[in-house]
Amino acid sequence: MSFSLAIVGRPNVGKSTLFNRLVGRRLALVDDQPGVTRDLREGEAKLGDLRFTVIDTAGLEEATDESLQGRMRRLTERAVDMADICLFMIDARAGVLPADEVFAEILRKRARHVILAANKAEGQAGEAGLLEAYALGLGEPLRLSAEHGEGMPDLYSVLQPLAEGFEARAAAEAPEVDVDLTEEEQEFGEDEEIGGTSRDFTRDKPLQIAVVGRPNAGKSTLINKLLGEDRLLTGPEAGITRDAISVTMDWDGTPVRIFDTAGMRKKAKVQEKLEKLSVADGLRAVKFAEVVVVLLDVSIPFEQQDLRIADLAEREGRAVVVAVNKWDTEGDKSNKARELREEFARLLPQLRGAQLVTVSAVTGKNLDRLREAILEAHAVWNRRVSTSRLNSWLGAMTEAHPPPAPGGRRIKLRYMTQVKARPPQFVVMCSHPEELNESYKRYLVNGLREDFDMPGTPIRLFFRSQADRNPYRNKTKSTPSRLRKHLGKDRADAPKKKR
Template structure:
């Protein structure tokens, strides 16, 4: 059984560094300034033969009000309640501070199991802080260096018996199930499972992107039905690209909440650059990208850049206009949005545009329907026979250009890939086929094969007439000629 380990402690004690080491990847943002992590992030950790879920939390703050620090503290306390084991991390070089004493008292009351870890204990500078950690009264502290990987064997030796206890408890609590299926029922179950598009191990990957304060975290919290992500009126609260797995009306999905993306000229701080880079990486891993707009200022220049980025990355795109509950003239506003969408984003012509309210949950069912439809189109495949019949009709209706008086011939077409759909056209003189004719073919593919909004890739190649054996005569292979030459040399000459 997998258990859950939450890493908690003051800001800037090295929690995210240890999280990255346990998961084996640089998932969490790490920087020298305190307070980088704000949301709780989950990851699948490996430590020798142990497999468990590790939670990276925001630094424990002393604030308890409705401020940003107070909301961060409540999220961390929620992670403590969720976890089976809490790894309470202190900075060995700074020693035990009064805030550490306060948080130790909180963990003593709320946590099931607590492990005290004195991080940054490498060298002599951390010895005094390690000894001070005994005063917390939570057992013998564990000297660690998350940066250099010191103390990992000792952490394993502490977690191993705890994991065995969780496995024994799970075996006792698990109900006995005796299922005896007939062959017909088993075959029916296999067919039903094979027909599922998304599974818990392979969920639908969705990235929610947009400008700061568009309501991305609020939207995902509404889908989850709980305050899982940090939200508030402040712009730029989210820093990491946080992934959340859930069952959305029967469909297993993994949703990535990303940091708000401002104009590149305004992004000066190193931390914001890291946040934006993390969000761009989430777009690359996603299958469907939801570009979330604010209804009060839709289709700003940055919104257009973000939507164009998703299209260039080859992702299926859905435009969602948030805060629809505060709009008064809904009918006229909806018409204006669709007109602006068609005018400003012609490369995504036909992509779904949905008006939603993350606050009230309005039209979230329509958003799911649009996402599933966009994903289906993104995976569409067209038979080669239909493509070539279509290509003949398109060239007859509008012949290709004839640069220099010689007509370009489009000979053959096939679909090379999906996700997004990619097509290859074999033709003569592919370098001289202009971009306008390629757009003509792409627009025809969208309309005739029902692929609205999805990115379409069209590759034009020359049908090679090169034959590697064209200039070779039908003669004996060289290796045989060599041996035959030796035989002729050894044979007696005729007189």
């Protein structure tokens, strides 16, 4: 039985550091300044033989209004209500502050189980704060050092009896099953394809989607609308999201994992270390994703930064869908839609044929079309073409438009095959590949898109010389040294010819 553990406390007490240690990876951004974490981040934690879900929360603020700090506090309180156990962390070196006392009172009223931990307690610097923690009335505090990994056995000893209690309760509440299914019946239907894709999407292997774009484009609002709840922090301020937060959900029957990323500004404007970490976290999300949704603002679409982000996704080899948000605010929708498609075709020729969908994250308009576009882009991204069809196609293309002949020497395209999908990658064996110009390569790539129905997906086309596969290329025939010595000896022993 897995349980959930929410790590709560004031800003900069080490919550994200402990989160990273429990999940075994640096998932959450960590920095010296307070208030780095803003959204709820979940991860699969492992501590000894315990397996549970750990939740990293924003630092508890005393604000209760509609400010950013107030919204962050409400999101953290929501995590407290949902979690089975709350780990309340204080800074042992700073001691118990008035804010800690306020939040301890909140946890006493709202949390089911509270564990008190004094972090940064390594050495003698945290002794005084550790003793002060007893005054909070939450039991004996654990002495931890999340950065150095001290106190993990003590945390395990506290969590283990609670975990056994959750497991016993779950077993008692489990419904009885009247019919036992055979293994064959349990596996029935696993090979059925969803939406024509190359694989099934399951809870263990969902469809990976990353939503990227400039700040304040509405990425978090869009994901909240799909979830049907305010899971991610939103607001009118630009740059609220800092971590690349992933959420798993069932989107109309399709298991998906969506990454909400930080808004990406121009590189010249990114000066602070924290924003650089946020952008780097978003770029990692793009690399893990299968489909990238580039979200634009309808009021200022296709800005220079939008083009860079879309080009980045294409260079990473990901399937791309362009979504134009805030469509509910647009007045002249028909003319605007035509203008958007013209600009898309002109400014992003490398994504020729990719899906462009107009959506509204606030009202939920056209989100079903966005889902269909994502599934179609994923299917194209996984497409494979047989070698026989490719070679027949290559012959027709070269006959219609022969390759160039630099220096009067015609380049011969002899053979073609697909070596990989996700994205589709092809290799053409030819003579003198280094002399083939870019325009002819684009001619073949565009032909692949049109003739094999691969719109919008990145296509990798490589040209190789058949001579590159010959291990004896550029090697002259030579007589082995031992044979040369033997021949020389025979020649010396042979009688000399008379003149």
